[in-house]
Amino acid sequence: MPTGFLKLKRQLPKLGIGLGLRRDMAAETLEHRAQIGFLELVPENYMGVGGKAREVLLKAASAFPLISHGVNLSIGSTDELNLDYLKELKALLDEYNIAWFSDHLCFTSIEGGYLHDLLPVPFSKSTVKHIVERVKRVQDFVGRPFLLENISYYMYLPGQDMTEGEFTTEILEQADCGLLLDVNNVYVNAVNHGFDAHKFLDTLPLERVVQIHIAGHKMGKEMIIDTHGSPVIEPVYKLLDSVLRKTPVCGVLLERDQNFPDFDEIVTELAEIRKVAEKAQPELVRGDELVRAH
Amino acid sequence: MSVLTNLEKTLSILWTNESARSRYLKDGQLPDGEFSKSIAEAIDERGLRTYAELIAIGRNDLMLSVYPGCARLLNKKWKETLDDYFETCPPKHYRLNMSAADFSQYLKDSRLDLLQKFPYLSDLADYEWIELQLMEDKRQVSPEPHEPLSRPEQFEKSAPIVNPVLSLRNYNYQVPLIVEYLRDGEMPRNITPREIMVAVYRDPETHMGCYVEVTPGIARVIEQAQSTPTSYADLATLAISYSKASNPQDALLEFFEVVEKLQSLKLFIGTQAL
Ligand SMILES: [Fe+2]
Numbered sequence: 136m137p138t139g140f141l142k143l144k145r146q147l148p149k150l151g152i153g154l155g156l157r158r159d160m161a162a163e164t165l166e167h168r169a170q171i172g173f174l175e176l177v178p179e180n181y182m183g184v185g186g187k188a189r190e191v192l193l194k195a196a197s198a199f200p201l202i203s204h205g206v207n208l209s210i211g212s213t214d215e216l217n218l219d220y221l222k223e224l225k226a227l228l229d230e231y232n233i234a235w236f237s238d239h240l241c242f243t244s245i246e247g248g249y250l251h252d253l254l255p256v257p258f259s260k261s262t263v264k265h266i267v268e269r270v271k272r273v274q275d276f277v278g279r280p281f282l283l284e285n286i287s288y289y290m291y292l293p294g295q296d297m298t299e300g301e302f303t304t305e306i307l308e309q310a311d312c313g314l315l316l317d318v319n320n321v322y323v324n325a326v327n328h329g330f331d332a333h334k335f336l337d338t339l340p341l342e343r344v345v346q347i348h349i350a351g352h353k354m355g356k357e358m359i360i361d362t363h364g365s366p367v368i369e370p371v372y373k374l375l376d377s378v379l380r381k382t383p384v385c386g387v388l389l390e391r392d393q394n395f396p397d398f399d400e401i402v403t404e405l406a407e408i409r410k411v412a413e414k415a416q417p418e419l420v421r422g423d424e425l426v427r428a429h
Numbered sequence: 430m431s432v433l434t435n436l437e438k439t440l441s442i443l444w445t446n447e448s449a450r451s452r453y454l455k456d457g458q459l460p461d462g463e464f465s466k467s468i469a470e471a472i473d474e475r476g477l478r479t480y481a482e483l484i485a486i487g488r489n490d491l492m493l494s495v496y497p498g499c500a501r502l503l504n505k506k507w508k509e510t511l512d513d514y515f516e517t518c519p520p521k522h523y524r525l526n527m528s529a530a531d532f533s534q535y536l537k538d539s540r541l542d543l544l545q546k547f548p549y550l551s552d553l554a555d556y557e558w559i560e561l562q563l564m565e566d567k568r569q570v571s572p573e574p575h576e577p578l579s580r581p582e583q584f585e586k587s588a589p590i591v592n593p594v595l596s597l598r599n600y601n602y603q604v605p606l607i608v609e610y611l612r613d614g615e616m617p618r619n620i621t622p623r624e625i626m627v628a629v630y631r632d633p634e635t636h637m638g639c640y641v642e643v644t645p646g647i648a649r650v651i652e653q654a655q656s657t658p659t660s661y662a663d664l665a666t667l668a669i670s671y672s673k674a675s676n677p678q679d680a681l682l683e684f685f686e687v688v689e690k691l692q693s694l695k696l697f698i699g700t701q702a703l
Contacts, residue, residue, distance in 0.1 A: 256433070
């Protein structure tokens with residue numbers, strides 16, 4: 136019988152196939168309720184913000200299940216956790232009764248300065264200890280299921296004494312939280328650092344995956360970059376398929392943050408993701424259909 | 430300082446500071462020397478360059494979206510200015526847009542060289558920033574019906590409700606004109622110092638930013654009504670003291686016109702009883 140987070144995971148709603156709520160596509164997104172199972176918002180864009188952003192959020196909340204995906208918790212930083220941030224975050228999650236929230240396994244700030252980028256931490260036992268303690272405090276404070284996402288990293292940091300798989304597993308198990316598995320990030324890292332993405336998946340505690348991210352990337356000057364600005368490619372769909380066959384999840388989310396195409400293309404991509412999910416994990420999409428019909 | 434703190438700090442300097450990064454890439458010299466040689470040598474150069482580029486792109490995208498006019502004006506100096514701005518004013522807020530908040534002040538405090546060439550630059554930066562700040566202001570605005578000021582007791586016993594998402598800005602140059610030039614792809618010409626006041630506010634229905642140039646008298650009326658609920662009668666007295674009309678009746682008529690105008694612009698968003 137699972138306990139702790141794994142037990143909690145069984146009680147979470149199956150939201151199906153979702154889309155990131157972005158200002159540039161908000162109007163079309165809100166018009167496509169039938170094609171979208173749920174929306175993921177970036178809380179920093181709404182915390183303490185009124186005007187148009189709040190109007191969009193209220194409309195989104197009245198039509199879709201919402202979940203929250205933060206970018207500046209900075210769980211890997213050695214700065215004190217930002218209490219003002221946590222208070223505002225908790226207030227937002229409570230106001231919209233958000234089923235789970237997530238952020239990235241990285242740091243984004245140091246000595247009070249925010250770099251506004253997802254920056255890697257060394258895969259080491261001492262980093263595990265540091266992050267586990269902080270995740271526990273965040274979970275206690277917010278009181279909702281919490282997921283950490285694997286990032287795309289463009290360098291390994293000095294002082295590592297673990298693999299990424301060991302590092303991630305230790306943190307998730309010791310802190311007893313969930314995994315937001317970004318399969319595009321897995322692909323990007325595998326190509327940039329020369330490892331087998333499918334073998335890497337087997338080093339993760341997949342039973343803790345609650346949500347999956349899928350997105351596109353592009354070739355940068357020296358590496359491929361996780362831009363969320365192009366269509367999802369076939370090998371990334373394969374990774375999605377592989378994860379869905381291994382563990383039940385509650386949602387798969389398409390991330391698109393720039394280079395916005397015609398919304399029809401987004402709808403086509405969502406349908407493609409749905410097709411993969413229907414074959415690999417039909418119960419995920421059934422849940423989604425129930426929600427959408429409701 | 431813990432090893433992790435030291436590492437995060439050092440890397441953040443290498444990622445964001447071009448000269449520190451060049452020194453490291455050239456001769457392996459780190460910004461502070463608390464590292465063992467083995468760690469210093471293990472910093473991946475390709476990764477350094479990639480993160481440096483990603484952070485710079487993020488900052489440029491943000492600043493371009495907030496300060497399109499300043500960017501056009503500064504042209505080739507834009508990149509160097511941004512690097513120095515972020516070095517001088519590192520973002521202290523978790524909200525990305527707030528990283529742009531101090532740009533006008535930074536120009537005033539640290540960039541006399543740029544202000545010598547473009548004396549209106551910090552005014553322009555303030556003008557471009559304030560719109561974003563008001564667009565994001567968390568206060569909710571619900572307009573209420575305006576009551577016609579036909580009866581004297583209404584005039585004495587009621588006060589306008591001022592749109593709370595409003596800021597009165599004092600500029601030394603005609604910024605709206607400068608913005609127009611820049612929007613048309615032209616460099617501003619013949620810009621001489623001239624003090625102006627601009628009311629910048631958020632339209633409660635469309636949530637769009639609006640700008641209106643106001644006279645000193647109207648600015649005082651708005652300021653007074655904003656600071657404390659003030660009857661229309663007292664506001665009229667204030668407005669009349671600024672009026673250039675030849676007699677009090679004309680000045681009062683002028684005041685009524687101003688009130689109507691402020692209502693239609695949604696700077697006044699209702700009437701409250703005192
Ligand atoms: Fe992601």
